[in-house]
Amino acid sequence: MTGKRKDYISWDEYFMGVAKLSGMRSKDPNSQVGACIVSSDNKILSMGYNGFPSGCSDDEFPWEREGEPYNTKYLYVTHSELNAILNYRGGSLEGAKLYVSLFPCNECAKAIIQAGIKTIVYDSDKYSDTPAVKASKRMLDAAGVRYYQYTHTGRKISFDV
Numbered sequence: 001m002t003g004k005r006k007d008y009i010s011w012d013e014y015f016m017g018v019a020k021l022s023g024m025r026s027k028d029p030n031s032q033v034g035a036c037i038v039s040s041d042n043k044i045l046s047m048g049y050n051g052f053p054s055g056c057s058d059d060e061f062p063w064e065r066e067g068e069p070y071n072t073k074y075l076y077v078t079h080s081e082l083n084a085i086l087n088y089r090g091g092s093l094e095g096a097k098l099y100v101s102l103f104p105c106n107e108c109a110k111a112i113i114q115a116g117i118k119t120i121v122y123d124s125d126k127y128s129d130t131p132a133v134k135a136s137k138r139m140l141d142a143a144g145v146r147y148y149q150y151t152h153t154g155r156k157i158s159f160d161v
């Protein structure tokens, strides 16, 4: 056999795969969200997943979805996209691209816009009917941030660790 391999993964498969792998670190029992930020020349700049801030124990803070807001996860979880933005220590994210396994909420959209990220590739849009996602799209549209849904290729990526 001569020549290069032909069945290597595409850039989109690679970066969405990295985002999803990052999401596998999440302790959220319902939605594990992963994000991967990439430069315009296809270098990975940062990654993140949804979880509690440093010092806030995964075993002590609540993972509940319902009940008194103080006792639900929503007041405490840092979203994957924000974690990826905050994890970046290299300076500017101007012009970067974000791969994320769930469409960003309104709070993440604010951070994405202000960080200078210009493109979002997302997978699930399961909360598309919520005010948070509608407001997110409204802001992203106004700010000229492009977003498109990841196209599944059907390829299964698996490996032993």
Ligand SMILES: O=c1ccn([C@H]2C[C@H](O)[C@@H](COP(=O)(O)O)O2)c(=O)[nH]1
Pocket: 028, 030, 031, 032, 033, 049, 050, 051, 065, 073, 077, 078, 079, 080, 081, 102, 103, 104, 105, 106, 108
């Ligand atoms: O933009 C987003 C929106 C949500 N998340 C995280 C926050 C939570 O941990 C889960 C959502 O939990 P549900 O039980 O599905 O309501 O997703 C995020 O990281 N980024």
Ligand SMILES: [Zn+2]
Pocket: 079, 080, 081, 104, 105, 106, 107, 108, 109
């Ligand atoms: Zn968010």
